[in-house]
Amino acid sequence: xxxxxxxxxxxxxEMTKIITEEDVFLFAGITGDRNPVHISKEFAAKTRxxxxxxxxxxxxxxxxxxxxxxxxxxxxxYVSQTLQFLGxxxxxxxITARAEIVEVISEKRLRLRTQCINQRKETVLDGEAIIVPPxxxxxxxxxx
Amino acid sequence: xxxxxxxxxxxxxEMTKIITEEDVFLFAGITGDRNPVHISKEFAAKTRxxxxxxxxxxxxxxxxxxxxxxxxxxxxxYVSQTLQFLGxxxxxxxITARAEIVEVISEKRLRLRTQCINQRKETVLDGEAIIVPPxxxxxxxxxx
Numbered sequence: 001x002x003x004x005x006x007x008x009x010x011x012x013x014e015m016t017k018i019i020t021e022e023d024v025f026l027f028a029g030i031t032g033d034r035n036p037v038h039i040s041k042e043f044a045a046k047t048r049x050x051x052x053x054x055x056x057x058x059x060x061x062x063x064x065x066x067x068x069x070x071x072x073x074x075x076x077x078y079v080s081q082t083l084q085f086l087g088x089x090x091x092x093x094x095i096t097a098r099a100e101i102v103e104v105i106s107e108k109r110l111r112l113r114t115q116c117i118n119q120r121k122e123t124v125l126d127g128e129a130i131i132v133p134p135x136x137x138x139x140x141x142x143x144x
Numbered sequence: 145x146x147x148x149x150x151x152x153x154x155x156x157x158e159m160t161k162i163i164t165e166e167d168v169f170l171f172a173g174i175t176g177d178r179n180p181v182h183i184s185k186e187f188a189a190k191t192r193x194x195x196x197x198x199x200x201x202x203x204x205x206x207x208x209x210x211x212x213x214x215x216x217x218x219x220x221x222y223v224s225q226t227l228q229f230l231g232x233x234x235x236x237x238x239i240t241a242r243a244e245i246v247e248v249i250s251e252k253r254l255r256l257r258t259q260c261i262n263q264r265k266e267t268v269l270d271g272e273a274i275i276v277p278p279x280x281x282x283x284x285x286x287x288x
Binding site: 015017023026027029030031032033034035036037038043047055056057058060061062063064065068069073074075076077078079080081082083084085 | 173179182204206217
């Protein structure tokens with residue numbers, strides 16, 4: 001029961017980060033996604049956005065960060081994630097990733113609403129995650 | 145109509161990559177997700193997996209790559225992605241990301257089944273993407 005009691009509906013956490021050109025280039029290098037909408041100024045200038053946009057999955061990485069670092073934090077594991085990409089993230093945008101517990105499914109499963117919001121308070125990414133919280137160890141978090 | 149005729153049910157593409165320790169550390173740095181299941185050998189040794197695992201969203205980045213580079217390729221945009229994490233990806237695993245058109249919703253929307261499969265033919269990530277294919281420009285792809 002102890003694991004269960006540690007989590008309550010409405011608990012939320014946030015992390016904020018400015019997306020840099022370096023982030024986008026490094027992400028392209030790690031994943032191999034060199035889609036020119038992300039890395040070519042010339043190509044991107046002709047798109048609907050008029051400039052390069054960050055990879056959607058890079059923005060989703062900030063959700064992974066808030067889940068993995070804050071709620072529920074170190075030791076947790078992903079079961080699933082849905083992602084609706086609602087607007088572009090441009091280089092220099094300040095993105096706040098937010099996770100909120102919307103269901104305590106069991107001691108071993110939490111459902112979180114996950115969103116990324118830009119500096120203009122526009123939701124650029126929305127979705128839900130199901131995660132396995134860290135195992136309690138001798139009455140403590142596994143990471144303590 | 146032209147854009148529509150370019151895509152057919154069952155069209156598929158793949159990309160394969162070995163996940164390295166550097167990929168995991170760089171992804172942790174970019175996103176801020178330093179969950180010790182990904183970056184601490186000592187912590188990870190005590191988990192069910194016995195060793196560090198890659199960030200799930202890093203593996204999802206390989207799906208982004210196959211979509212952004214191959215099917216439909218440069219210029220395409222994400223609408224949504226679902227991700228079910230079915231098994232761990234460990235450092236050194238060789239991951240094949242696969243995308244297959246399962247529905248041509250309209251000239252401007254394709255539904256893809258998206259999977260990541262390891263070197264033992266285990267599906268480690270499964271899901272679906274909805275994407276906007278590149279706009280045809282003067283009868284050609286925008287990227288040509």
